[in-house]
Amino acid sequence: MIEVLRSGPMTTVQDLGRFGLRHLGVSQAGVLDPIALQQGNLILGNAQNAAVLEIGVGPLYLRFTSPSRVVLTGVDFAGTLTTGTDTSSIQQVLPGHPVNIVAGSTLSLLRPAIAGAKGYLAVAGGIDVPLVLGSRSTDLNNRFGGLNGRALQAGDYIPLTTYTPSQQTADTLVRSFSPSHVLRALPGPDYDLFDDNAHQQFWLQPWGISHQSNRMGMRLKGKQLHLHHRVNLLSSGVLPGDVQVPEDGLPIILANDAQTIGGYPRIASVIQADLWQLAHMSPNTSVYFQPVSHAIAVEAKLQQSHYFERLGEQLRQARHSDHR
Amino acid sequence: MSIPASDPQQDVRVSLVGEDALLFVFSPITESEAPLEVQRRIWQLYEWLDPQRDALGLLEIVPGMGNLLLRASQKTLLNTLQDLVLTRWPQLNATETEGRTIEIPVYYGGSDGPDIEYVAEQCGISIPALIDAHSNRSYRVYCLGFQPGFAYLGGLDKRLVLPRRETPRLAIAPGSVAIAGKQTAIYPSESPGGWHIIGHTEVSLFTPSKSPITLLQIGDSVRFVPIGGTK
Incomplete structure (x- = not known):
């Protein structure tokens, strides 16, 4: 078990999310950065979809009541591991480098190196909250899944799957954390409803990230986008990555907790291979949209799964040579 | 891959959404x-899909309004899916099938329906007439x-059609029965919203541990049944 000693807002239990239930209004939820989750689980030899902690805002102080092994992925969170009371035993916890934990140790994750970016903590075996509708992800809006359907709080105990130390894995180089702030996108179903100026603005201007962004959507700031004329669209299914433009003309990129049906015009959809960047958008940065072809979008997604296959293979070999 | 913007023969518009989704719009764009x-x-x-x-590799099937x-x-190849749906569409008939009718007991007005007086006033009808107009008919999901x-x-x-509230509420309680535009709805969970709240029900609309998880299913008929007085 992990005892939560202190938790800033928005640290939640997440896996890859819920699928196949959008017709009933159930959102995807799940990690905003699926790359970070898969890296963490591969490094620890976990199941691909094992639940992790998505750390929104620090600080997060955790005390481990049993031995474990963890790895931080995503943004650097100024992490340290303290064993016992002796300050000489403080160990730095860096992204991508797994650490062994003895019972009674305290893991402190202070703050993200980039404000607004997320850290991900994978634990050997995975976090063992009950599956709800096929996922361990927290649905914050509807208060189910994860740990009691909410963000972590001091005093919580997080159940873990039993850890067998033989699952040890070697250190490895994971792809470095470097969001480009360029989101490749495909024109959306309502693209032609927008005027030429809106098309230019959409692809060319840097979009600021509003402070009101959250797991439901990234709200963007910039010059407003206008339609040729006002339209009344009938509500239809929407997906994470869709870029909706409400009446105020400022786009919203729908994220994992977004509702399943919407009625605003959709100018574009961010390609799936770039959606992980939504996890790391800070209010002090800007993003650009870059038009790409459908073929490139499909290829980018394929490349990503190849990357995980290679990483998995590399780790298996490292583990093998370790055991000799 | 190429997805045609429309199929003139059937007046079905098909668009690509992201790299792996298709949106089929069946209702005429002029309809509100x-x-x-x-x-x-x-x-x-x-029901068919x-x-x-x-077998078809479908991750989500999401009916919207039209x-x-x-x-x-x-x-899965999107072209194959598109052909499948466009071939099936003309074979479907719009005849009414007997679906389920779900009755929702509602406490109207008072603290359960804080907007009922405003709605009655705006619509120019009495509160009992409003309750009758809302409950004495069948709705479809x-x-x-x-x-x-x-x-x-x-x-x-039609007498109850009103625009949304100018200032949305930050939190609408679960079970709130509300109206806005040409629609009525029940809020399963707490949420911000701009609809007018006219009543409250204690019925649970979403229970993750139950099967099915939602009380209402597409195609169901719904009737609101007034309960005397407020809770």
């Missing part, structure tokens, strides 16, 4: 509401979305 005949065919399409999720969104897994178990109910009495 999806005609029930069109929606019935969308329900039939859903649902058992084939695995439209349907399909999300495919990586191995066009689709579900927005929140788990939130049903888009069509068929509101």
